[in-house]
Amino acid sequence: MAPNMVPTAESGFLPYPEIRPMLATVGPLPAEHEQAAWAFEAKWDGARCIVSTPGDGTVRLVTRAGNEATATYPELAPLGEQLRGRPTVLDGEVVVLDARGRPDFGLLQRRMGVVNPRRTARLAMEYPVHLVLFDVMYVGRSVLGAPYYERRELLSQLGLRGPNWSVPAYVEGQGRQAWEASLRGGIEGVVAKRLTSPYTPGVRSPEWRKTKHLVTLDVVIGGWTEGHGSLTGLPGAILAGVAEASGLRYVGSVGSGLSDRERRDLAQYLGVIPLGHSPFINPVDVTGAHWAEPRLIAEITFTGWTSAGRLRHPIWHRLRPDLTRLG
Structure with a gap:
């Protein structure tokens, strides 16, 4: 050859x-x-x-x-x-x-x-x-x-x-x-x-x-999905929303960047504010969602928006206790 x-x-x-x-x-x-x-x-x-x-x-x-x-x-x-x-x-x-x-x-x-x-x-x-x-x-x-x-x-x-x-x-x-x-x-x-x-x-x-480039955004946590393996029972990802005049709009799930300690803390916080229905005004395209009252605020980074209005490459940064209301 x-x-x-x-x-x-x-x-x-x-x-x-x-x-x-x-x-x-x-x-x-x-x-x-x-x-x-x-x-x-x-x-x-x-x-x-x-x-x-x-x-x-x-x-x-x-x-x-x-x-x-x-x-x-x-x-x-x-x-x-x-x-x-x-x-x-x-x-x-x-x-x-x-x-x-x-x-x-x-x-x-x-x-x-x-x-x-x-x-x-x-x-x-x-x-x-x-x-x-x-x-x-x-x-x-x-x-x-x-x-x-x-x-x-x-x-x-x-x-x-x-x-x-x-x-x-x-x-x-x-x-x-x-x-x-x-x-x-x-x-x-x-x-x-x-x-x-x-x-x-x-x-x-x-x-x-x-x-x-990374964009920083504060999102409202409206629910979570369970992790797998060692994360069973803990949040594998949170379901993020953005507050608008018409209500809370779902923009995607965020799991990357969460530490084990943060997952345990979130499980404790979310466990006291469960909700029997979705708090989002638009459909949430995930299975096995656990809903929560939209009180927790998180700071994330992402690279942009998809044409469907979803976060692109979102990464968890931190919980915002200064903006969160649990009482």
Whole structure:
């Protein structure tokens, strides 16, 4: 078998390697005195995809989990024509933009996993995806070992522009400006990438660092769901609501971040204010809910709202005894 050739399901061969995505570690932005060595990109709230083509005008998309996604996003097929004659492997993120031009993961979820041709064609009209391309790993030859800045220059030279894909710019050495720009643009956060970093497939590398924006919110606890295993009998998650003029609106469950001690304390507090019905004005899509009088206030952090009005990536921070009324 020739180098960089891989077997396909059709028992043929593709003139490019199968490459798993390089992953970023979670952490703060590099310190200001170190930022000259780093590039800063927007962190897109979407689905990671490896995009490859043998150069024959077709294109293939594979998710981070290794699932085939080509048929799911038919509006990306014309990208293959721009790469005709150039066997290529690219890295990117598939997003759906809302009316303000901001990524909305809730809208993207309506597209994910759909393979029926009629349905994908209809969804492509209603919720068109946009492919954000931010790296190249192969273009006629492997460039995995090339530094980030060289790969980005090569990516820009490919001239990839279309109605459903683009190659957004990055900035060098300006972490604070990138952070503030992402805040203004409603972007999920910033990814810092060392300018000299090679592309290491499948590795969560400290050479790439992602930093998300977090929003702090006080929520009303209107119930809880029981934990499993060692948490049996204790709250596994609380059911959070936001007070509105029409009543308490359910916005999601929060379990991440709770310590064992906090779970025991919550079990004691919630045990003295049970309620025989839901205190929320809207449906609660969980099973086994225990309702409680909406007296406890908690502070949480989260990364944004879904299109269904639910908290995205909520994390428990603390109970707010200064706002809580148990008497």
